[in-house]
Amino acid sequence: MTIKVIATDMDGTLLDARGQLDLPRLEKILDQLDQRGIRFVIATGNEIHRMRQLLEHLVNRVVLVVANGARIFENNEPIQAQTWDDAIVDKALAHFKDRACQDQFVVTAMKGGFVKEGTIFTDLESFMTPEMIEKFYQRMQFVDELTSDLFGGVLKMSMVVGEERLSSVLEEINDLFDGRVRAVSSGYGCIDILQAGIHKAWGLEELLKRW
Structure with a gap:
């Protein structure tokens, strides 16, 4: 071979x-x-x-x-x-609007990473150096509201819910979108929300x- x-x-x-x-x-x-x-x-x-x-x-x-x-x-x-279908993007943003800061919700898009103003990422030190954490914050675009017109196309979404809430939030997301997007664990109590079939x-x- x-x-x-x-x-x-x-x-x-x-x-x-x-x-x-x-x-x-x-x-x-x-x-x-x-x-x-x-x-x-x-x-x-x-x-x-x-x-x-x-x-x-x-x-x-x-x-x-x-x-x-x-x-x-x-x-x-x-x-x-x-990139995601616009209707799915809007549905996800509406669903997570009131907990975007709490769950450290990130939209990864063609125009970069977007986060709601006030979000604090609490567990980065477990897998990033202080220098990497500083650059991570510099890369993120903190906005008053997450709206689909900002993104130029969504690639994925992610959130941090902790190990104790991981299973319940995975089930919640996968039920919500009827298989059109899927939520998977990415370690450290983090969740990636991906287009179905894209991995x-x-x-x-x-x-x-x-x-």
């Missing part, structure tokens, strides 16, 4: 326990993969901004399946994106078809 592609996740896989990446080691690995004609893909729930921050000068040398498959980048350029494996399949 000839290996043509290697794909990896980030958190708990390519990153260490503090959410950091050994760039010199990765660069040596990429050199060897290039010599053998093997593509290196990172499939992650993170969005492109954090990936560029983590990968620095190596971002052009990997293929990125980000936002749980909703966007794909090759040579640091977007090649594919899947990391889907993004990898799209790449394999393209290649």
Whole structure:
């Protein structure tokens, strides 16, 4: 069997326990993969901004399946994106409006990350360094109200509810949308809300078809 592609996740896989990446080691690995004609893909729930921050000068040398498959980048350029139906966006925003701050609700969109003013992210220190946390806050766009006209297309939504509420909120969301979007646990008491059928494996399949 000839290996043509290697794909990896980030958190708990390519990153260490503090959410950091050994760039010199990765660069040596990429050199060897290039010599053998093997593509290196990172499939992650993170969005492109954090990936560029983590990968620095190596971002052009990997293929990125980000936002749980909703966007794909090759040579640091977007090649594919899947955004939500507007009606589903409006339904989700209305449903979570009164608890957006409490549940640390984030809309990940084509125009960046959007958060309701007053939101405080309480658990970032468990998987980010202080420098990463500061940059995370700088990336977020804090707004008075989350409205669909801000986003330029929604890629995913996420929230932090804690381990004790995780199961009940997952069930709530999955019942609410009748399978059109789905909620999944992403660890640390966090939830990702994704388009049905759009996930990391889907993004990898799209790449394999393209290649």
